Amino acid sequence: MQTIMVVEDEHSIALLLKVYLEHAGFAVQVATDGEEALSKFPEVNPALVLLDLMLSGKDGWAVLDEIRQQSSCPVIMVTARGAVEDRLEGFKQGADDYIPKPFDPDEVIARVKAVLRRPACLVEPEHVQFGSLIVNFTSRTVSIKGRTINFAPRDWKLLAFLVRHPNQVFTRDRLLDHIWGVDYDGCDRAVDVSVKRIRHSLQDWPVSEGEILTVRGTGYLLHVFSNNTE
Numbered sequence: 001m002q003t004i005m006v007v008e009d010e011h012s013i014a015l016l017l018k019v020y021l022e023h024a025g026f027a028v029q030v031a032t033d034g035e036e037a038l039s040k041f042p043e044v045n046p047a048l049v050l051l052d053l054m055l056s057g058k059d060g061w062a063v064l065d066e067i068r069q070q071s072s073c074p075v076i077m078v079t080a081r082g083a084v085e086d087r088l089e090g091f092k093q094g095a096d097d098y099i100p101k102p103f104d105p106d107e108v109i110a111r112v113k114a115v116l117r118r119p120a121c122l123v124e125p126e127h128v129q130f131g132s133l134i135v136n137f138t139s140r141t142v143s144i145k146g147r148t149i150n151f152a153p154r155d156w157k158l159l160a161f162l163v164r165h166p167n168q169v170f171t172r173d174r175l176l177d178h179i180w181g182v183d184y185d186g187c188d189r190a191v192d193v194s195v196k197r198i199r200h201s202l203q204d205w206p207v208s209e210g211e212i213l214t215v216r217g218t219g220y221l222l223h224v225f226s227n228n229t230e
Contacts, residue, residue, distance in 0.1 A: 002047035003027040004112065007037040007063065008078070009055055013101075017050060017078075020105040021112070034058025038066055042138050046073060048112055051095075053079035068094040069157045070137055072164065074115045078103065128163050130224040131209025133202070135163045144204050151201060154179060158194050162212065162222040171219040195220055 004026045008014040011032075018028045029044045031037035034055045041049075049067065053060035064075055074096040096115050099108060127136040132145045140156060142149045151159060158179050162170070172191045180190060199212055210224035 001025065001027050002116065003029060003044055005029045005031060005037065005041065005044055005046040005049045007031045007034070007049060007055065007060070008052045009033055010052075013052075016105060017108065020109055024109045024113075026112075034060070034063040037063055041067060041071075041073075045138075048116055049073060049075045050078050050108070050112070051075050053077055064094060069153075069160070070140055074118075076108075076111060076115060078108070130163075130166070131206065133205045133209065135160065142201075144202065147204070149201050151198070155194050155198050155201075158191075159198050162220070166210075166222050166224045169215050169218055169221045175219060191220070 004021050006014055006017045006021070006028060008017065008030070009032050014030050014032070018030060021028045026047075029040060029046065031040055034057050037049075037051075038058070051060050051063060055063070058066075060077060060079065064077070067073060067075060075094070076097040076099060077095045078099045078101065080101040096118075097111050099111060126138050127134055129135075134143045136142075137160065140160075142151060142156075142159065158175065161175070161178060175191050179194075195212060195214075202212070205211070208225075210222065213221055213223045215221060
């Protein structure tokens with residue numbers, strides 16, 4: 001049974017969604033604010049998150065950003081802010097769909113099922129291993145030959161993105177948009193500096209197993225020969 005996490009601070013709305021989702025055959029976990037959602041997320045490992053935008057403490061944008069740093073779990077924004085610019089911002093930040101309030105519960109269920117049918121919505125593995133390199137998305141840790149390596153938050157986010165897409169070339173602009181955000185107004189040298197730090201941290205990873213390659217005039221890719229997931 002797939003689990004849906006409902007992040008909603010209005011009790012009546014959270015209860016309504018829970019009832020309809022359970023009737024549709026889903027298990028449901030409810031979080032009433034952003035901090036609770038992020039603390040529950042690794043343990044629950046939901047198939048999909050229904051995320052309210054207007055939350056106390058960490059708002060929906062902050063929650064979405066932190067989820068995207070550790071997972072490709074689909075997220076549907078559910079919010080009273082239904083203006084076109086809000087919807088576009090949601091998609092830019094990585095939301096998979098956007099449902100304005102007030103909503104029809106049956107439409108929510110239909111959209112949840114539609115998003116879960118997309119090929120990209122496969123359950124993400126807990127970790128990926130390339131030879132002696134192990135990247136754990138749940139604990140956000142990296143180890144080589146059993147030795148844990150610490151990364152700054154943005155370097156971790158960049159490495160995790162490359163690990164999720166091995167042997168694919170990404171331009172500096174694409175990496176800037178995904179890791180630094182579409183509103184970042186600095187130069188693309190930030191990507192080069194981050195890659196340099198990551199390479200230094202991975203210096204004990206044998207090149208016979210993989211490495212981050214520079215594609216001249218384009219960007220970077222994580223070149224690997226094989227992988228194991230769990």
